[in-house]
Amino acid sequence: MQVLRLEKKRLLHFLDVVKKGFEIIAPVKSDLVRFSKIYHAEEIYLEKQSYFPVKEYFFRKEETLFQFRGTSITVPAYAAKKRMFFGLRRCDLNAIKNQDIVFIGDMGDPYYKAARENSYLLGYHCNTAPSPYCFCGSLDLVDFFDLMFFDKEDHFLVEVGSERGKSLAEKYREFFTDSQRLITQNEKRIPGVHRLENKDISGFYDHQDWKKGADICLSCGACTTLCPTCYCFEIHDEVKTADPCKGERRREWSSCQLQEFTRVAGDHIFRKEREDRFKHRIYHQLQYFKEKYGVQMCVGCGRCIEGCPTRIDFVRILNEMKNGKTENNG
Amino acid sequence: MSKNKKLKVGVYGITGCAGCQLSIIFNEEEILDLLSLIDLKAFPFIKELNTDEEFDYVILEGLVANKLDLEILRKLRKNSKMLISLGACACTGCVPAYRHFTLKENYEHLLYKRQEELQDIEPSPHDEHVKVDYYIPGCPPDKKEILRFIKGSVRGVLPRPHQNPVCIECRRNGNACLLDEGKPCLGPITTGGCNAVCINGGLECWGCRGPTKDMNLELMIKILRDRGFDDRFIQDRMRTFAGLKLPMLERVMQGSKSKVLQTRFDGEKKFYE
């Protein structure tokens, strides 16, 4: 793939120029790091990975599926502005790819598609692991980006990853020079992010150590909310007070860590035990998704561990299962 | 329910601060539409003419603190197909029920002098005395939830009660977790539905909507202890709003002392710098 060079001191200028044609969404640090629309290129914060994932821009927290009035249904037209996402890590990008598989690949979700269209994905390669919980190196992540920025002291090497990226680079060609070299596989390796020793967990279903995680789980759902790949949702109707025949059907995020997730009429709960719910999440991330779509869903970003109030480290638990180490836990 | 007949509704209050009834009225923009959906037979708080007859449902604020309250509660229950408990006092016992956990000499002198007439009863939520069909918890309750209930009732629907913890909405709103800052947030064991208003505003959750069915109380206690809160504080904080709905608290606190749960807390410093 083509590789360009951008002097670091020109980055801000580059983004400010791009901003005229695009809405730029990039990590910004307020109390925590989150992706938000930026007004000045200086706001961008690249030291750490974002605490909140970028998924809410595509798979929104709440989505109106349609509005109704009596028996007529209308779908709100939604067209995303031309958006450029900057500062996406390798894990973020793969997470987007995995959600694409779910929403675009199989069933053609029109809402996700509309939000995803017109977005340009510009990555920022991690030279070191930005969080102690990262383990992306243990998973089979792929190159998925329009442009990827490799941080090289005083300049960026910018790898072009798609036709879209290519045309973008063409458009702003004045900022780039030819790099005269390619990015080596070695440069793409991030050191210290291979914590998960065994990603085939099929033999562990009945292992007693799942309890280690479940015991210190509050079932607060932080993990699924902060996960960039989790995509479960539920659907509810809401009507207007002035006229209960008018209203809308909405979908919103949901979490498999809650009993509500499987509660049916008659108050039966299929995954009632905390342990089953915890296990289900990990199995969906590392196994079930792969069975269905051929890749693991988890991208190893570690957000679910970092955001957990008790820091349940499922990677450590899995490693301990593999190594047969059963720490006595009470 | 036949298609055109409006539901007969009553809104009443027994011992309480009337704030919950106010929450209904705070739906300013929609209150007129709301009133046109139902046949409001009684709402003594804002209405002059009230008839108490056969109600389809009664929304009742406040808790039972004296004999009169109990009489009213029983009568309304008898006259109504459904009874809806509105607010924390009605659902859990809330602050008044704290009397159960303190010594009599601490409050005796505060009781009304005409006590005989009032005939004091240990403060208790509705469901200690009668069957309750639906709960709208919170101190104050979420006005949108009341709206949703009434709108639903008109179409014969009872909205699925919230059972998820506050954290769900809190995280969705993009808040930083206050537990990570060392604050004693009760979000993880508290029923959501409030859109995490307190945390949105920087204040930790005090649990006003009552404990969730699925709470991990033992772990919550451990988390608070780790953050340096003593047992007295934890008990007080949890009982302030949960009232009589945490009968197991003392037992769990005792039991969990001996149990080792390995959690990680990176000190009062915000972990994520």
Next chain:
Amino acid sequence: MAKQKTTVENPYLPKPYKILEFYRETSDSFTVKADMEIDHDPGQFVQVGLLGIGECPISICSDSREYIQLNIREVGNVTIALSKLEQGDTVFIRGPYGKGYPMRYLKGNSLLIIGGGCGVAPLKGIIDYAENHRRDYKDLTLLLGYRSPDDILFQRELLEWKNRYNLQVTVDQNTHGKFCYGAKEGFVTDALESMDISNNNQIAFVCGPPVMMKFVIRSLKDKGFNDDQIFLSTERLMYCALGVCCHCMIKGKFTCVDGPVFRYDEIKDLENE
């Protein structure tokens, strides 16, 4: 907001259909016939709903290209709202979804149909299908169990079934000794046990409450049935029916896409989930 014409491709959009017939089966269940003209397999389901109330999955219990029949039990918001409909009203349906019974591959076999309570509904689809393709299948044995004579479904069809097939109805308790198609008192499982039936060229279809299914499978195994001769129908909470919302997952399988009908050997290991 700009309005977009509703497109066919949007998988979340239901379409309006007319109710051709509304028939009350028992005190808490009814059968509706809607003018939905679709190609489907027995055992598949549709998402039925009303705007402003919600949707729920219901199995198709007929076998026709001109209409679909749905047997619905009133248990919650959507189903109760549906029960208030009348002939000529509109319902919103999308579907059909899921994998039904692979009848085409089972030609030449005898069919043993075992249902409990409202689990009989999806099985009626097979009975109708077999009737429409009578020459493809050998004997039909129906074993249907209900709680009491008042709960017996499809009473309109039962007499016909009794004449054509080997029908046995059981009721857990026959308190008022009512006529019920030769119903025996007792559980389906007992009736199955005492039945003289071989696994030779016989396929069993089971649907009912989880406990009942468990015991029926056990006694089928005792009678020599192989795992791949038994088909089950499963139930989970569903929202999308498209294999995305993940609520219906049983381990790695999606009930809405990979099921609801499973051959026993496919889900044997998933039982405990």
